[in-house]
Amino acid sequence: MANLQVKDAQFQLDGTPFQILSGAIHYFRVVPEYWEDRLLKLKACGFNTVETYLPWNLHEPQENSFCFEGLADVEGFIKLAGELGLHVIVRPSPYICAEWEFGGLPAWLLQYPDIRLRCMDEVYLSKVDRYYDELIPRLTPLLSTNGGPIIAVQVENEYGSYGNDTTYLTYLRDGLIKRGVDVLLFTSDGPEDGMLQGGTIPGTLATVNFGSKPEESFEKFREYRSDEPLVCMEYWNGWFDHWLKPHHTRDAADVADVFDRMIRAGASVNFYMFHGGTNFGFYNGANYQDKYEATITSYDYDSPLSECGDETEKFRAVRSVIANYRGIDEKDMPQWPAPISKKSYGRIVMTESADLLKQLPAISTPLKRTCPEPMEKLGQNYGFIVYSTQVSGPRTGEMLNIQEVHDRAQVFLDGVYQGTVERWDPRPLPLDIPAGGAKLDIVVENMGRVNYGPKLKDFKGITEGVRMNNQFLFDWTIYPLPLDATTSLPFEPISKTSERTDRPAFYKGEFTVQEKGDTFIRLDGWSKGVVWINGFNLGRYWEKGPQRTLYVPAPLLRQGQNEIIILELHHAENPVIELTDTPDLG
Template sequence: MAKFTVEGRNFLVNDRPFQMISGAIHYFRVVPEYWRDRLLKLKACGFNTVETYIAWNIHEPKKGQFCFTGAADIVRFIEIAAELDLHVIVRPSPYICAEWEFGGLPSWLLAEDGMKLRCNYKPYLDHVDAYYDVLIPLLLPLLDTNGGPIIAMQVENEYGSYGNDKNYLEYLRQGLLRRGVDVLLFTSDGPEDHMLQGGTIPGALATANFGSRPEESFEKLGEYEPNNPLVCMEYWNGWFDHWGEEHHVRGYDDVADVLDRILKSGASVNFYMFQGGTNFGFYNGANFFDKYEPTVTSYDYNALLSESGDITDKYLAIRDVISKYSDVPKALLPTPIPKHNYGTVQLTEQARLFDSLELLSVPVQSVYPETMEKLGQDYGFILYTTRISGPRPRSKVTVQEVRDRALVFMDNVYQGVIERNNHSLSLTAEEHDVAVEIPREGASLSILVENLGRVNYGWMMKDPKGITEGVRHERQFLYDWTIHPLPLDDLTSLVFEPIDFGGDPVPEPTFYKGTFEVDELADTFLNMEGWTKGVAFVNGFNLGRYWEIGPQKTLYVPAPLLREGANELIIFELHGMNEPQVTLQEVPDLG
């Protein structure tokens, strides 16, 4: 690869001025079989650089257990970029935000009492060091200074939006240097004084993140970087969606105009995102400002490429702008990936959750409810069960406090749902709260809690899941619990039986299974219309969550997840559906 250097206000490649035009593609949001396709489309649009975060929780899912293969093969992703003569920006910060679960931090950090995140707290830094001791040596051969494509590496991500511990930032910077990283180091923050003051350090280029008003943003950044190149490290050309709100769309004319002004100024830019991809599995994050807001499964982001990698009008408009400032490769675009309508899939078998607990989970006995993290669980669901003596009058069930959404059952009969945003800790039962009467013989109380995604940004990031303190009936705390962790990472032990179509359906969490035939492999989209809330699995792969509140109505199914012949579909539905069938269609519906 070419030699990358910095000289005053300019980047240089082989001693010639270089304007970096970069786009973000997260390898962990795209199936590996499509990495080359997405990178080719990036290059064909005129981009000369690709940027990616590195998600710690992908690579160290359990403490001390590391993974860098398959979808976590960051080295292969970078090697493909190099094969296409793309420069690479790597952002391996322990924290990445990215609307990704816990901002990329591994959930097991929260199992340690007193854990302090993103500061100069030794137990936290010890975990970072253990991770970097494995990660960074993999990246060293790929550095520009060693003949590879990586031209820059981030120290921390938008730290000024979180804290101001300069000793922490310097520790991370020195840690990269000590491990042999000798390419350009940088920080990225919003173009506001408190963010730039809190998030920048000597020895690392300060860059700014914004989506509009580039002149104002670069003027502010220039106050902190008067003698170095100006870079928009995140040009927000779209946005992400939370459950229950409208799908975000930003017109391509506005995006193209702002890019034109950035490039005309001579600054460098990184599109966030070039392609968003998908929060497969349980990896979506959440925000908490005025309330808790989990992110949807799709990370389409209204970016230049759609969630499934298709070229958009925005892509074409941006290519036209880039062509004014740089040569755009001709005839480089790969053949479009086919989409297919596989039609209706009948779900013909079922396995009720309460009948399947011992197949899915090893129960834990505890005096009080424990969080997921304390039990070594990262994602999914967790079921708490206790016995209440009777008789007792109808009284409110209070979860103190629920993270994030709980279904309440008495003797396995559904009573209602408790949600994080509207569940009061007072004795008075509101309309949306759950209250139960206990008969003379007593009753079993079960609470199924769903982790909807740990907070990925801001002051509420310390976000353990499950029941964080206790459960009360009226004012009395309940003790002596049986806890079933339900990460749902292996469903092969489930025993299914034919669906009984007689009588009224019971609103009980249930796994439904069906099969469908595939003659020709193609991308498709699973339409969940008529279903309420749950998770879908194709051939054992967790596609992510669906929820009738939208905006997302379909789940993306990449062709590499399918196989010719029979394919298995399992849906874990929490509440109930209109008919036990779904549709595999050739177009998405994001709301």
Template sequence: MSIFAVEGNQFVFNGEPVRLISGAIHYFRIVPEYWRDRLMKLKACGFNTVETYVPWNLHEPNEGQFNFEGIADIVKFIETAGELGLHVIVRPSPYICAEWEFGGMPAWLLADPGMKLRCFHQPFLDKIDAYYDVLMPKLVPLLCTNGGPIIAMQIENEYGSYGNDTQYLEYLKEGKIKRGIDVLLFTSDGPGDFMLQGGMVPDVLETVNFGSRPKEAFAELRIYQPEGPIMCMEYWNGWFDHWFEKHHTRDAADVARVFDEMLSMNASVNFYMFHGGTNFGFWSGANDDGDKYMPTITSYDYDVPVSECGDVTDKFYAVREVVSKYVDLGPLELPEPIAKKAYGQVNMTQQASLFDSLDKLSTPVQRTCPDPMELLGQNYGFILYTTRISGPREETPLRLQYVHDRAQIFVDGEYKGVVERWNKDAEPITFSIPPEGVTLSVLVENMGRTNYGPYLRDVKGITEGIRFGAQFLYHWTIHTLPMEDLSKLEYTTAAAKSDGKPTFYKGTFEVDETADTFLELKGWNKGVAYINGFNLGRYWETVGPQKTLYIPGPLLRKGENELVLFELHGAKEPVVTLRDSAILG
């Protein structure tokens, strides 16, 4: 049994003063085979602690169905950290932000139109309780008070940036305690008055999150918390990227300088991130400031000490040098480098049209209105709405009220254009209708639910209705397309030239030795990639900044491997390249 506690203005571990030098590594953004490698690099940098969020939606993807296997095996991740002698900080808030889909909350919460989020709303609390009843018993044996590596746990995440419901925060605190959580509890907020006022809980340690000006941030904290250790729970030494943006970078010398300044103040520090990893599948989130929706890319490289594929960077060495001023580190010992390989070109020799494959992917439902995904029991992926419009009608604009997030419009199978949530000033799609009428199809992509700010309630698909001119259109055939299982698709030989419609492409390649590789999609447009059935995430080659998708070696197998692309707009030619380095810029 060990005790981690607060005594005066310092942390103590088993009665001895300790300063936490911590780094965020998210188990859910890394294939499990690489957890040890990333944790060893954290320790080699001189850090003594690893911090991780816990995404509720990963562990309870459907209500009452829990997942703690594979990439979701949080127990194994924490045990691995403990085997390496690392302390562990766990942040199992119902909400985590983290640029993660819906801030970690499960999409099925939104199936209840009356659900209130992140407040003392009993239906919301009941869902949290059911989740905690399963999660917390897995964490209790791993607490330091029970001989494990977990030294501290967060109550909620940056709550003061969102609300001021202290009754809700107290409920979460008591919920952890009554389930056997007896380690140090804490909150974390930005260093602003309203943030600290809204996010603090009496008799609970408050920490602050920032990327610069530590003296100012800690001075603000001291106004509200005159005593206790000072800690930056999120030192933003890098940043994340949205589609359409340039890749964010921060100078390593500047990161080291601010870090050194914090250590000179006897502060504890948690790097957010130390190693970012990847938003595999449909797990990337989005930001929405009320004026513009901004979806996050698949890579979570974050420009931090260890890159998306596990390489140590210049920032790693700069940070380690700072640590060495305060801790005797000894010689640098890194694990063996992970091999990377360029497997070359892969010919995507087979194809299957989405519209010809609907019966293999979905069972249609009939609805009066074009209901959003959540009301149909769908969490992620795409959704297709189809109806008839009578004719004749003159040239008229089609209005999607409102689309979340990106819709492709087809009239009698002919592509008419795209409607994007973030492009509100775009010219409307217009068309006329002959006397016999037309079939209208609207394919909507969920680009990730908002993960931060006041617009968290982010239902997907068509949120209100679809109009042709002033007239709402009713009676829809709806295909939910979560894209979780593509095994029933029937392929034919790929055409030499794409027809520009949503199509699945399949190719195979041989591997003698498995290694990390990077999927380059030059000449393609936008879609989703799968390797041996595993969803690598979204690509959007035409907008960037991400031009490759990272494929960890453990996802490959010796012999034949299968690559599937769901391409929304078509490619110049059905060929991709597997290279040995990323393109992110």
């Protein structure tokens, strides 16, 4: 029975001094077929532990309906890590941040309009308790005290960056203990006074998160915990990307130097991230500081292992530090697994299409409402939503005001595109309504809920109202479009003579695969949208970048015929995509 304990300001594992050298790999950002590959590469770099968050919204996608299969098979991931000789640290929510949609909180929580998140709110805690009653019994057999690989479990996540309700933290900690979690429990926070005061609880190990200046960070930590091990629970060795911003990179030598200084000071370190993976589907998060900024589909994070699992210069620099520290030759490190091939399948022509607005009755069940309601009030979590109403005319020179659109609205008058209103640029749109009136359609994209900070409670769709000048518009027909499946789309052959309309449309094409390999979709000439491969939602693309390709892991492909479906929100210069063997993250 392995047991991680604290003694004399250091860790001991089964009574022997132990230094945690860990890397974060999120099972939910990697197809299960590649879990072993990524874990073996973690070992090949010299690490002894893997860390992962657990996103509540993946495991309870609808209230009281649980999922622990496929990408959500956290038990399978933890067992595999143990079989490969790795220890495991789990950070089991309810909140994870992680640049993940809503910080891992399920969107259906927002159906309760008065709910208070991440505090001693009775409604919120009742949902957390029910989730923990389902989740924690799945983890307890995997604890090191029961012969499993889990050596430590986190309480909440960076709570001091959000609040100071230490009664809430204590409630969560005691709830873990009550459900049988008897391994080391810990909190993690930034190395600042307010964060360490609000996010830690007596009797529970504290850790700190940072990307540089380790001496200063640990010095601040020591002001609060003088007799505990030094732990950087999140060593930010890279960073994530937002749409409309440049791709982040960090010098490998700088990363290695900071890491070397930490481990030579006796600190335990968890790389956030070791392997970032991908925000598949609609699970990317967003940030809101000065304005709303959505996270891109790739979660490459400029980490030691790239999005598609390739070794990087940073990987080699980190492995060298670990080898030097241990006094071993790099040739004696664990072996690198067999390489995964990459393939170029060439240009794929889309042969069929389906206009979104025309097909609304076939792909959505309309709802009548006096006011435009956000998704959550309609029981919808992700995807798109369309608001339709009739506007009287004539009206000349009036301005359409969409109040608090979350996050991006395309406006159509009698089916003709008028312009786009964006949350980060919410300017009124001039509209001329003809005599007799016109039909107004507003297509809104949920680009990902805020995952960090005070704007966490992030409703989606039109959240306040729609006005012509100062006159509110009432009597709406609303079409929810969660797009959790694409099988019912009524496609037709693409007309060679069709004109550009700037209307959202689905496109479908097929391609043949003789030999499966990882590949990357280039959408040059396309504008903005979402891609599905064989029914699997790969995520979003946007011509404004920085990301220029979408990663397609080989296990998503079939030998023989494969189907690709694209929702293009504006237009494609030419409905052709390319499957290349080279990623491009900008």
